[in-house]
Amino acid sequence: MFTIDKLSRTPIYEQLIAQFEYGILSGEIAADGKLPSVRELSQALCVNPNTLQRAFNEIEARGLCYSVPGSGRYIAKDALERLKAGIDRSLAEFVTMTELLKARGVSEQLLKQTVETVYQSKSGKETES
Helix, strand or coil: CCCCCCCCCCCHHHHHHHHHHHHHHHCCCCCCCECCCHHHHHHHHCCCHHHHHHHHHHHHHCCCEEEECCCEEEECCCHHHHHHHHHHHHHHHHHHHHHHHHHCCCCHHHHHHHHHHHHHCCCCCCCCC
16 A cells, blocks of 8 residues: 655655555545554554654644544544645645746746646656756
8 A cells, every 4th residue: 555765855754644645535545444553554664663653643633534542543534625625725826826927927838848847757846947
C-alpha cells in the first residue's frame, strides 16, 4: 500500500501523508478504514517509528483520521470531503495567481509550459528555470 523513496528530496513523513491523502481520494482507503499501526508500518517500510508517528500526528491534526484508544487509528468519515475542499481552495488560489500573472504580462504559453513541467517532473516539486 505504501512505498518510500529514501533517495527523494521529499521527507519520508511528507511522502506518507501524500500517500494517505491519495489513498483516501482514490477510494483505496475508505472512511472508518483502519490504518496500520506505527509498529507494523515501521517494520514493513524499514522506517523509524518516530517518522511514522509524525506523519500520523499530522494526518490526525488535519482531521483525516481519529484514534480509538487500544484499537488504533481510523480514517475519518469526512476525510474525503475535507480533502476535496482543500483541493477546491487550492484551485481558487491558483486561479487568483494566474490572473495576477496574466495582469503582469506573463504569457499563456509560459503558464502552460510551467504547469506541464510540474506534471512531467517526478516529484511535482522540481521545475525548470
